[in-house]
Amino acid sequence: MSTVGNTTDAAATIAAPSAPAAAGKPGTSEAQDRFLKLLVTQLKNQDPLNPMDNAQITSQMAQISTVSGIDKLNTTLRELAAGFSASQSLQATAMIGRSVLASGSGLQLRNGTAAGGVELPQAADRVVVSIRDGSGQVLHKIDLGPQAAGVLGFQWDGVTDSGASAVPGSYSFAVEAVQGGNKIDATALALGLVSGVTQGKDGVALKVNGMGSVALSDVKQVM
Secondary structure (H helix, E strand, C coil), X not given: CCCCCXXXXXXXXXXCCCCCCCCCCCHHHHHHHHHHHHHHHHHHCCCCCCCCCHHHHHHHHHHHHHHHHHHHHHHHHHHHHHHHHHHHHHHHHHHCCCEEEEECCEEXXXXXXXXXXXXXXXXXXXXXXXXXXXXXXXXXXXXXXXXXXXXXXXXXXXXXXCCCECCCEEEEEEEEEEECCXXXXXXXEEEEEEEEEEEECCEEEEEECCCEEEEHXXXXXXX
16 A cells, blocks of 8 residues: 655644635634645555554644644734734824933023933932033033932033033033942933824834934833
8 A cells, every 4th residue: 555755744744835825714724724634645545554653643733733823822912012002102192292301412402491311220429411512522511419220300501611601502412420430321311392103113103303213112201
């Protein structure tokens, strides 16, 4: 009696690339059908003197069940992710018209005031903000003193160290923080007004004036 090749991996066979599934028929259902047809064919054509091992059949059935379960789990996760993303977009619209602090070193001086922020991974004995002009020259330093870990804000009244008033416009700043004589990797946070919300393949992002597109996950504080 003829035999049908090596019967050790029917589940692997159904997992190999094949023609597209029939219209409207889920891929997992098609894979199960092909697996069962292959298994039945193997059983019909097996060598009576060397039949398939029951453990082998059970193992292959377990494999197709695992493939089916993983596919259903992936589908569920995709649906949950889509729902979560839509929920995030809806929540993010409430931030339009509000100011946020996010990673950045830009500083906008308007009406005699400018504001920014700092994120500290740990407490610091001293935090100093250096405000610079377009050429990188330090115009003014703000000593914030000792600060606890977390996010803190600061304001600049536009007055330079020389006593002159800076012209309105764009500036930048850098942060220096130390703890016990050791430098801390503090993060500069720019302040911007949220003007819109976008949703793309990378998730929900905010349109922030002066900062462009900012991922929702990068927002450190809403004001």
